[in-house]
Structures are given as C-alpha cells and as structure tokens.
Amino acid sequence: xxxxxxxxxxxxxxxxxxxxxxxxxxxxxxxxxxxxxxxxxxxxxxxxxxxxxxxxxxxxxxxxxxxxxxxxxxxxxxxxxxxxxxxxxxxxxxxxxxxxxxxxxxxxxxxxxxxxxxxxxxxxxxxxxxxxxxxxxxxxxxxxxxxxxxxxxxxxxxxxxxxxxxxxxxxxxxxxxxxxxxxxxxxxxxxxxxxxxxxxxxxxxxxxxxxxxxxxxxxxxxxxxxxxxxxxxxxxxxxxxxxxxxxxxxxxxxxxxxxxxxxxxxxxxxxxxxxxxxxxxxxxxxxxxxxxxxxxxxxxxxxxxxxxxxxxxxxxxxxxxxxxxxxxxxxxxxxxxxxxxxxxxx
Amino acid sequence: xxxxxxxxxxxxxxxxxxxxxxxxxxxxxxxxxxxxxxxxxxxxxxxxxxxxxxxxxxxxxxxxxxxxxxxxxxxxxxxxxxxxxxxxxxxxxxxxxxxxxxxxxxxxxxxxxxxxxxxxxxxxxxxxxxxxxxxxxxxxxxxxxxxxxxxxxxxxxxxxxxxxxxxxxxxxxxxxxxxxxxxxxxxxxxxxxxxxxxxxxxxxxxxxxxxxxxxxxxxxxxxxxxxxxxxxxxxxxxxxxxxxxxxxxxxxxxxxxxxxxxxxxxxxxxxxxxxxxxxxxxxxxxxxxxxxxxxxxxxxxxxxxxxxxxxxxxxxxxxxxxxxxxxxxxxxxxxxxxxxxxxxxx
Numbered sequence: 001x002x003x004x005x006x007x008x009x010x011x012x013x014x015x016x017x018x019x020x021x022x023x024x025x026x027x028x029x030x031x032x033x034x035x036x037x038x039x040x041x042x043x044x045x046x047x048x049x050x051x052x053x054x055x056x057x058x059x060x061x062x063x064x065x066x067x068x069x070x071x072x073x074x075x076x077x078x079x080x081x082x083x084x085x086x087x088x089x090x091x092x093x094x095x096x097x098x099x100x101x102x103x104x105x106x107x108x109x110x111x112x113x114x115x116x117x118x119x120x121x122x123x124x125x126x127x128x129x130x131x132x133x134x135x136x137x138x139x140x141x142x143x144x145x146x147x148x149x150x151x152x153x154x155x156x157x158x159x160x161x162x163x164x165x166x167x168x169x170x171x172x173x174x175x176x177x178x179x180x181x182x183x184x185x186x187x188x189x190x191x192x193x194x195x196x197x198x199x200x201x202x203x204x205x206x207x208x209x210x211x212x213x214x215x216x217x218x219x220x221x222x223x224x225x226x227x228x229x230x231x232x233x234x235x236x237x238x239x240x241x242x243x244x245x246x247x248x249x250x251x252x253x254x255x256x257x258x259x260x261x262x263x264x265x266x267x268x269x270x271x272x273x274x275x276x277x278x279x280x281x282x283x284x285x286x287x288x289x290x291x292x293x294x295x296x297x298x299x300x301x302x303x304x305x306x307x308x309x310x311x312x313x314x315x316x317x318x319x320x321x322x323x324x325x326x327x328x329x330x331x332x333x334x335x336x337x338x339x340x341x342x343x344x345x346x
Numbered sequence: 347x348x349x350x351x352x353x354x355x356x357x358x359x360x361x362x363x364x365x366x367x368x369x370x371x372x373x374x375x376x377x378x379x380x381x382x383x384x385x386x387x388x389x390x391x392x393x394x395x396x397x398x399x400x401x402x403x404x405x406x407x408x409x410x411x412x413x414x415x416x417x418x419x420x421x422x423x424x425x426x427x428x429x430x431x432x433x434x435x436x437x438x439x440x441x442x443x444x445x446x447x448x449x450x451x452x453x454x455x456x457x458x459x460x461x462x463x464x465x466x467x468x469x470x471x472x473x474x475x476x477x478x479x480x481x482x483x484x485x486x487x488x489x490x491x492x493x494x495x496x497x498x499x500x501x502x503x504x505x506x507x508x509x510x511x512x513x514x515x516x517x518x519x520x521x522x523x524x525x526x527x528x529x530x531x532x533x534x535x536x537x538x539x540x541x542x543x544x545x546x547x548x549x550x551x552x553x554x555x556x557x558x559x560x561x562x563x564x565x566x567x568x569x570x571x572x573x574x575x576x577x578x579x580x581x582x583x584x585x586x587x588x589x590x591x592x593x594x595x596x597x598x599x600x601x602x603x604x605x606x607x608x609x610x611x612x613x614x615x616x617x618x619x620x621x622x623x624x625x626x627x628x629x630x631x632x633x634x635x636x637x638x639x640x641x642x643x644x645x646x647x648x649x650x651x652x653x654x655x656x657x658x659x660x661x662x663x664x665x666x667x668x669x670x671x672x673x674x675x676x677x678x679x680x681x682x683x684x685x686x687x688x689x690x691x692x
Contacts, residue, residue: 134593144527147535181490181577189493189574212581216589228535229575231527235558236579240586243562244622247480251614258614264607268597276590 001030001313004087004096007038008065009103011299014038015046017102020305025054027306028313035060035096037087062086065103068298072106076114084108088115091291098292098312100305105295109145112289119321121328124153125288126227127295128161129234130169132275133216139165140179140215140223143284144231152335154178154195154224155202159331160287160324161222162204167318168285168311171221177210179225179233185209191226194342199224201338202331241276283308285315287324292316347659348379350442353389354411354429355449357645360384361392363448366651371400373652374659381406381442383433408432411449414644418452422460430454434461437637444638444658446651451630451641455491458635465667467674470499471634472573473641474507475580476515478621479562485511486525486561486569489630490577498681500524500541500570501548505677506633506670507568508550513664514631514657517567523556525571525579531555537572540688545570547684548677587622629654631661633670638662 005021007014018036025034033056036043040061064082066075076085084103088111090096099116101108109127118125126142141161146153158176165174178196180188187209188196199206210220212233225233248269252262262269283304286293292315296308315321351367353360364382371380379402382389386407410428412421422431430449434457436442445462447454455473464471472488487507492499504522511520524542526534533555534542545552556566558579571579594615598608608615629650632639638661642654661667 133589134596147527179578181493181574181581192574212578212583213585215582216585228527229578232525232558232575233578233582235527236561236582237558237586239559239562240583241590243479244587244590244618247618247621248614250480251617252611254614258611261607261610261612261614265598265604265611266607268594268600268604268607271597272590272593275593 001316002033002096003031003309003312004035004037004090004099005309006083006087006099006101006103007036007043008083009101009298012301014042016301017305018043018046020302021309023302023306024309025056028310030313031056033058035090037062038083039063060086060090066107068104070104070107072104072110075107076110084111085115088112091116096291097316098294100294100296100308100312102296102298102300105144108293108295109286112286112293116289116291116293118288119290119325121325121332122156122288124156125286126157126160127284128164128287129284131237133218135218137169138215138221138223139169140230140234141287142225142227142230143234144227146227149191149226151191151194151198152339154191154226155198155335156328156331158199158204158222158224159202159327161224163323163327164285164287164320165221167320167323168314173205174221175207176204176222176224177207177214177220179223179229180209180211182211183209195224198335198338201334245273283311290321292320347376347662348442349377349655349658350381350383350433350436350445351655352429352433352445352447352449353382353384355447355644358647360388362648363651364389364392366648367655369648369652370655371402374656376659377402379404381436383408383436384429385409406432406436412453414450416450416453418450418456421453422456430457431461434458437462442637443662444640446640446642446654446658448642448644448646451490454639454641455632458632458639462635462637462639464634465636465671467671467678468502468634470502471632472503472506473630474510474633475630477583479564481564483515484561484567484569485515486576486580487633488571488573488576489580490573492573495537495572497537497540497544498685500537500572501544501681502674502677504545504550504568504570505548505673507570509669509673510631510633510666511567513666513669514660519551520567521553522550522568522570523553523560523566525569525575526555526557528557529555541570544681544684547680591619629657636667638666
C-alpha cells in the first residue's frame with residue numbers, strides 16, 4: 001500500500017501534516033511507501049534533524065501550492081507543479097494507491113477529476129462527508145463538488161455512498177435516503193422526486209426520502225443530495241456545533257458554582273467535543289475516482305491526519321473503487337431503462 | 347388589536363394553547379379581542395369551570411381540524427369548517443388582525459394564501475423562521491413554503507425579511523445575505539447567482555453570499571434561500587441541537603463525579619436549552635399576507651404560545667405588512683428593470 005500525502009495547504013503548516021503521516025506510518029505495517037509531496041525545503045526544515053529513520057517515507061518536490069484563494073480549474077492549469085497535482089499524478093501513474101490532502105477542496109476535486117480520472121461508468125465524482133452523531137456516523141454526499149446535479153448523478157451517488165458505508169464504515173445493509181423536505185414519496189423538488197424514482201429501482205436498501213430531522217437520529221446511513229444542498233448542510237452543522245460549544249463555555253464560566261461543575265464534568269464535554277468537532281472528525285472521501293482520494297480538514301492536526309491516512313488505507317484494502325465499478329455497472333442499465341420510461345423529460 | 351388563535355393541532359391538546367392565550371391576554375392590555383377557534387366542546391371542556399372572566403376572550407366554533415397527515419390544498423377544499431380556515435376567515439373579514447396556529451404548516455400557508463390573501467406586489471408569500479444563536483437571532487426565509495423558487499421570489503423574500511428583522515427584531519440595518527456555498531460573488535447555483543444580482547440593486551443592507559459557516563456567527567440577520575434548502579437547514583439545525591443535548595445528557599450521567607458536576611452547572615444547561623430548544627423558541631411568521639400570520643411549533647407549551655401571541659402583536663403594532671407593501675412597491679420596478687437587462691433568460 002502506497003500513500004501520497006500533500007503536505008501543503010493545511011492551516012498549521014506542513015510540520016503538523018508530516019508528523020501525522022509519521023504517526024500513520026508507525027501504526028500501519030501495510031504501508032510500503034509514503035510520499036510527502038510539497039516544497040522540499042519546507043519539508044526538510046520540518047523534518048527532525050536526522051530525518052525520519054523510516055525508509056518508507058519519501059519526499060516528492062512540488063514548487064507550487066493551490067491556495068484557498070485559487071480558483072480550482074484555473075489553478076490546475078496554471079500551477080502544474082503544485083503539490084496536489086503532483087500527488088494526483090503519483091496516483092495516476094500507479095505509484096500511489098491513495099492520496100490525502102488538507103488543501104483547497106475544489107483543487108483536490110479538480111485534480112481527482114483531471115489528473116487521477118474517474119472510474120468506468122461514473123458520470124460525476126463527488127465528495128462524501130462522514131458526519132458523526134451519537135453512537136455512529138452517517139455519510140452525506142455530494143457535499144459540495146457538484147453544484148447542479150441531474151437525477152442520474154444522485155442515483156449514482158446513492159450507489160457509491162452505499163458501497164462506502166458498507167465497505168469502510170462497516171454497515172452490512174446501509175440505509176440510503178434522498179434528502180428532501182418530508183418523508184412522503186411525493187415530497188421534494190423536481191431533482192429529488194426523479195432521483196427518488198431512480199433509486200427505488202436499484203439494488204439498494206433504499207428507505208426513500210429523509211428530512212433534516214432524520215439526520216442525527218440513527219435512521220439513515222447514506223444521505224444523498226446535490227452539492228449545493230450538501231455543502232450548506234455540512235457547513236451549517238459545523239457552524240451550529242461550534243456555536244453550541246461556545247455557548248456552553250460561556251455559560252459554564254458565569255460563576256464559581258458552574259465552574260466547579262464544569263471542572264467535575266469536564267470529561268463529558270471533552271468526549272462530545274472530540275466527537276463533534278469538525279477539526280477532529282473532519283475528513284471526506286472523494287468517490288468515483290481511480291484512486292482513494294481523501295480531503296482532510298484544513299485545520300486537521302497530527303492525529304486527524306493520521307486518522308485520514310488510516311481511513312484511506314481501509315478504502316484501498318476493502319477495494320471500494322473496484323466494488324463501485326461493479327455496482328455502478330449493474331446500476332447503469334437499470335437507470336438507463338428507468339430514464340427511458342420517465343414520465344417527465346430529463 | 348384582535349387576535350385569532352387556532353387552538354387545535356398542537357401536540358399537547360387545546361388546553362395548553364388556551365392557557366397560553368390566557369397568559370398573553372393577561373399581559374397585553376392592547377388586545378381588545380382574542381378568538382379561540384376550534385371545537386367548542388373541546389374548548390369548553392378545557393376552560394376553567396367558570397370560564398375565563400376576561401370578556402375579551404371569545405370562542406369561535408370550527409368542527410374540523412387539518413391534521414399533520416392532511417395534504418394542505420386538498421384539506422383546505424374539503425375541510426371548510428376547519429379551525430385554521432375559520433381563523434383565517436376572521437383575518438380576511440377584518441375581525442382579527444393576527445392569527446396564530448400550531449397546526450399543519452402547509453395548512454396554515456394554504457389558508458394564508460387562499461383565505462387571508464397576499465398583500466399587493468408580493469408574488470409569493472413565505473415562511474420566515476427565527477433561529478437563535480449566541481446573543482441574538484437571525485431570520486431564515488423561505489423555510490419551506492416554496493419548494494421551487496425564481497430569483498425574483500428570493501429578492502422579494504430579502505425585502506420582506508429585512509422589514510421583519512428591522513421592525514420586529516429591532517435591527518436598525520439588517521444584514522441580508524443569500525445562502526450559498528461560498529462567500530465570493532461567483533459562488534452558487536443558477537438560482538442564487540441571479541438572486542444575488544437582483545438583491546444587489548435593491549435598497550437593502552445586502553452583504554452578498556453567506557454560507558453555512560456564517561449562520562451562527564453574528565454575521566448576517568436575514569438569510570434568503572428557496573423553501574427546499576431552507577426547510578432542510580431548519581430541520582437539520584433542530585435535529586443537531588437536540589442530538590447534542592441528548593449526547594450531553596448521556597455523557598453527564600456516566601458516573602457520579604459527572605453527575606455532581608452537572609448538578610452544579612445545571613443552570614448553564616437550562617439557559618442553553620431554553621435558548622436553542624425549538625419547542626421553546628419555535629415560531630415562524632408567514633410574510634407577504636394581509637394579516638399577521640404566525641406558525642408556532644406543534645409542540646409549543648403555554649409560554650411558547652403566549653410568546654407567539656406577543657410577537658404577532660409586535661408585527662401588527664410595527665405595521666410590518668404596510669411597510670412590506672411600501673418597500674415591495676419600491677423594489678418591484680428595480681427588479682423588473684434588472685430582469686429585463688438579465689444576461690440569462692429567466
């Protein structure tokens with residue numbers, strides 16, 4: 001197993017990313033090579049004085065970085081020697097099986113699309129985000145890559161999300177739902193109503209429409225939506241969770257009695273924070289591409305980087321891509337037939 | 347000031363709604379009449395034995411109820427003697443200035459549209475939800491009435507939301523944003539990009555695109571989106587807030603030390619719960635109609651009902667509707683001109 005880590009573009013500098021990669025390497029005997037991709041002088045400056053002793057770690061120089069301000073597709077054209085492009089090329093050239101980056105999400109997605117390439121049968125790659133709730137997680141896709149989607153895309157996201165949930169997250173029969181504004185079959189907009197119809201015909205554990213109220217109950221494992229809605233939901237959840245932590249902190253420091261209470265109960269807060277903080281859990285697989293491509297949160301620290309590497313290894317080990325190719329190949333003829341018999345024009 | 351309260355359709359029965367109405371009456375000398383609309387035998391059974399002594403309270407009988415399972419428009423046609431329809435008629439006939447209901451949101455919206463009627467110049471009425479965050483609240487609209495919207499509708503929502511925020515929520519210059527997936531002008535889908543262009547030309551404190559991350563910071567006062575997105579955002583927030591309370595409860599009861607801590611800090615939790623619990627803050631003005639129409643949360647208890655009545659009175663007192671008519675009349679020619687010069691067909 002060979003992993004390419006784009007060490008540039010994280011909020012805390014490349015040293016944090018490199019240390020996370022080192023932790024991952026130490027804990028995973030299966031890794032045969034780990035490429036640190038980025039500015040080599042920055043990487044060498046961040047390495048311990050004698051370098052890492054682990055011979056599996058290799059530095060791949062890239063002189064440029066796609067920043068958060070860059071427009072992804074433009075940047076891809078102009079910054080050919082950027083770390084994310086070089087990392088994607090390692091996957092494309094068969095030198096790496098998986099790629100992890102903390103950088104510009106659009107840049108990672110564009111690199112996956114134009115440098116790594118989509119697997120056969122998938123019309124649109126997507127970003128799947130794993131969101132924690134009490135007891136487990138659910139996967140939301142697309143989380144922002146495809147602003148405008150067709151029903152077919154949503155149906156393919158459903159297939160890919162189901163594979164990911166089963167193979168990586170260990171759900172034997174992932175419950176798949178289309179995110180809508182009511183659970184009745186008739187609720188939704190043009191896009192979701194037709195996506196609902198398409199998903200119903202597929203070999204999925206499709207539970208129909210789900211609404212916002214269902215997400216944080218243990219009710220659905222795979223939530224399908226277009227990237228506009230998905231991105232808003234994801235960011236709203238991150239924002240609300242942080243706001244509630246901040247309210248809690250404020251209230252708990254109002255007087256001594258509360259402060260003592262907070263001190264005694266601090267482990268409870270720590271557990272929830274660790275569970276719900278996007279900087280900790282943050283990490284999103286890009287699905288539909290020829291390698292395992294992962295976006296870690298820009299503010300990820302060492303442990304979160306190591307955890308992203310571990311998840312990428314799981315995806316490769318469980319042959320997520322191969323399974324996606326097979327299941328999409330089975331789904332596409334069903335989808336084509338359903339579209340041909342569609343009551344409304346596509 | 348005359349208020350119609352649809353006492354049917356709440357989760358806790360009409361007694362709770364009636365008691366909330368009584369509390370409102372007691373605290374508001376300005377109310378000259380308060381109509382309890384619903385099944386009169388149920389109302390009389392719920393009233394204290396001697397009835398309320400307040401002569402301002404009147405019972406208006408309605409033999410039917412639009413339930414949560416009813417399809418709004420059908421129900422409106424079939425259940426002509428339903429409590430929400432009778433309450434809406436009181437407003438339409440000039441006998442009441444405001445209407446509060448805890449029932450089926452679609453039923454309330456349909457009654458507002460077909461029985462109360464829209465004010466001049468407004469193409470679509472909408473549901474505006476007030477969502478709390480630390481320190482204050484923001485208003486999100488449309489929260490679910492209009493699944494498919496045109497850019498013009500979003501621009502009119504912006505005007506109406508701005509009026510509501512200023513007149514009822516006391517923001518002198520409400521910051522208005524279009525909910526999108528990035529703050530740059532170029533980010534969004536077809537609908538929001540054009541809505542952005544239209545809003546920019548209006549006499550609003552328009553701050554451009556806002557994303558999910560901005561909602562719970564004190565960054566925007568009026569968040570504009572279509573009803574599909576708005577409903578998902580609203581329900582996702584409610585669901586996440588409740589999930590976090592439930593995680594907190596679970597963690598705080600894990601051992602004696604935490605339990606003692608939780609006991610000492612209990613006022614902190616209570617404050618946040620009171621602030622963030624949809625059953626407490628829940629309540630949504632329907633904007634663009636000839637009366638002040640309010641949807642309270644189905645699970646609202648006495649205080650929440652009283653608070654909904656109080657907010658409805660504020661809306662009437664501050665002439666929200668008259669101001670909406672004036673500001674929409676100023677906005678519409680600007681919107682028409684902007685649409686005529688649109689780079690893309692509407």
